[in-house]
Amino acid sequence: MAQIFHHSTNVLSRLSIYGGVFIVALLGAALYEIELSPWYTDVHVSREQPVPFSHKHHAGELGIDCRYCHTSVEKSSFAGVPPTQTCMTCHSQIWTNSAMLEPVRASYRDDKSISWTRVNALPDFVYFDHSIHVSKGIGCTTCHGQIAEMPLTYRAGTLYMSWCLDCHRQPEKYVRPKSQVFNPNYQVPDNQEQLGRELVKEYKIQSLQNCSVCHR
Amino acid sequence: MKFELHRGRGVGNTGVSPFMHCLRGLACLGGIAILLAGCRLDMHIQPKYLPYEPSNFFNDGRSERPVVPGAVARGQLHTDELLYTGRENGVVSDKFPFPMTRADLERGRERYNIYCTPCHDYTGNGQGMIVQRGFPPPPSFHLDSLRQAPAGHFFEVITNGFGSMYSYAARVEPEDRWRIAGYIRALQLSQHAILQDVPESDRAKLTENQTKAQGHAAAQP
Structure with a gap:
C-alpha cells in the first residue's frame, strides 16, 4: 500500500508535537499572568464611589488618625465604615456648599445610608479579624498599601490565600512596633529581619497556618 | 466525556x-x-x-437593625450616674468615677490624639488642623473658665457635643471619655507649670534646652 503522507510531513508532525508543549506552557503562563493582573484582582484599580473620598487628603495631608473613622478596628473583626455622622462632624461646618458632598448631606438629612463600593472583600468562607492583627503589630499599610497617598481608594493586595500565607508563614518580615501600627507613613527599617524576630517573640506572635484559623 | x-x-x-x-x-x-x-x-x-x-427585606435597605426603643442590652444597664453622665444628683461633678492611673492617662492621651486633636490640637489650644481649614475654633483648654470647669463637664461635652462639636458618644467609650478628661487636666497642668513643679533632677534639662534655644535665636539674623 502506498504511503498516504509524504516523508516531508514528518517535519510538520514534529513541529506540532513541540508546538503543543509550547502552546500548553504559553497557555499556563497566560493564565498565571491573568490571575495576577489588575484586571482580575482589582489591585491598583480605583473604584467609582458615590463621593470621591480621598484618603490622601484626610489621612495624609490632614493627618487624621485611621481610628477617627474606623472606630471598631481595635475591638472587632470589622474595621468599620464610618456613619454619615462622622463625615458631618467636620462637614457640617466646612465645605458645606460643595456639590461633591451633597450625597453626604442628603444621607444625613434623610437618614439614608450611603452605598459605598467595597474595595477589599473576602469570600464569605474566610473569617478575617482586624482586631487581632492590629493588636499584634500588623500595620494598616502592610495590607492596605500607601493609603495616605491614594486620592481614590484601591486594593493594594490580591487577598489571595497565598498572599495571607506569605505573612502567616513569616510574620517577622511584616510585623512592626505596636506604636507604629496606625502610622500611615511608616517606613520598613533596614534591620526588619532582626527587629521582626524580636517583635514576634515579644508579642508572642504565632505563625498560624491551620485551615480552621480562617476557614470555620 | x-x-x-x-x-x-x-x-x-x-x-x-x-x-x-x-x-x-x-x-x-x-x-x-x-x-x-x-x-x-x-x-x-x-x-x-x-x-x-x-x-x-427591610424598608430602609439596611441589614443592621436599630435597637428597639426601651431595650437594654446585656451589660448596658447604665445605673452608675457619675460614670455614664458625669453628674452626681443632677449636678456636674468634678470627681472621676475611677482613679486616674498613669495607664489611664496614657490611654487618655492616645484617645485624645485620635479624636480630639483635629480641632483641639495636641496641646489643647484649639488650633488643630481642621480649625486651620476653616472649622470654627473651639476655646483653648487653658482658659481660666475651662481650667476651673469640673471634670464631668468634659465628659458631658464629649458625650453630647457642644456648639458646633458633634457628640463623640458613638466613637469613644464612656471610660475612655473620662480618661480623655483626665488627659485634658494633664494638658492644663502642662501649660501652667512653674519650674518648681519639675523634679530637681530634670530641671537642668529644661534650662539646657532654653539656653540652646536662646543661642539658636541669637544666631539667627
Whole structure:
C-alpha cells in the first residue's frame, strides 16, 4: 500500500508535537499572568464611589488618625465604615456648599445610608479579624498599601490565600512596633529581619497556618 | 466525556450517521454545561449578612437593625450616674468615677490624639488642623473658665457635643471619655507649670534646652 503522507510531513508532525508543549506552557503562563493582573484582582484599580473620598487628603495631608473613622478596628473583626455622622462632624461646618458632598448631606438629612463600593472583600468562607492583627503589630499599610497617598481608594493586595500565607508563614518580615501600627507613613527599617524576630517573640506572635484559623 | 469524544472521532469507521454524530456532539456540550453548572458561588456569597451588607427585606435597605426603643442590652444597664453622665444628683461633678492611673492617662492621651486633636490640637489650644481649614475654633483648654470647669463637664461635652462639636458618644467609650478628661487636666497642668513643679533632677534639662534655644535665636539674623 502506498504511503498516504509524504516523508516531508514528518517535519510538520514534529513541529506540532513541540508546538503543543509550547502552546500548553504559553497557555499556563497566560493564565498565571491573568490571575495576577489588575484586571482580575482589582489591585491598583480605583473604584467609582458615590463621593470621591480621598484618603490622601484626610489621612495624609490632614493627618487624621485611621481610628477617627474606623472606630471598631481595635475591638472587632470589622474595621468599620464610618456613619454619615462622622463625615458631618467636620462637614457640617466646612465645605458645606460643595456639590461633591451633597450625597453626604442628603444621607444625613434623610437618614439614608450611603452605598459605598467595597474595595477589599473576602469570600464569605474566610473569617478575617482586624482586631487581632492590629493588636499584634500588623500595620494598616502592610495590607492596605500607601493609603495616605491614594486620592481614590484601591486594593493594594490580591487577598489571595497565598498572599495571607506569605505573612502567616513569616510574620517577622511584616510585623512592626505596636506604636507604629496606625502610622500611615511608616517606613520598613533596614534591620526588619532582626527587629521582626524580636517583635514576634515579644508579642508572642504565632505563625498560624491551620485551615480552621480562617476557614470555620 | 472522554469516552464520548473518542468514539466521536471514529465516526467514519463505525459508520455512524451524521445525525448521530451531531447528537453526540450535543450530548458532549450538554455534559460540559452540566459540569460548569457545578461552578457556583454559594460558598463565596453565603445567605448571611456581613457587617453593613444591604438588605432588600427591610424598608430602609439596611441589614443592621436599630435597637428597639426601651431595650437594654446585656451589660448596658447604665445605673452608675457619675460614670455614664458625669453628674452626681443632677449636678456636674468634678470627681472621676475611677482613679486616674498613669495607664489611664496614657490611654487618655492616645484617645485624645485620635479624636480630639483635629480641632483641639495636641496641646489643647484649639488650633488643630481642621480649625486651620476653616472649622470654627473651639476655646483653648487653658482658659481660666475651662481650667476651673469640673471634670464631668468634659465628659458631658464629649458625650453630647457642644456648639458646633458633634457628640463623640458613638466613637469613644464612656471610660475612655473620662480618661480623655483626665488627659485634658494633664494638658492644663502642662501649660501652667512653674519650674518648681519639675523634679530637681530634670530641671537642668529644661534650662539646657532654653539656653540652646536662646543661642539658636541669637544666631539667627
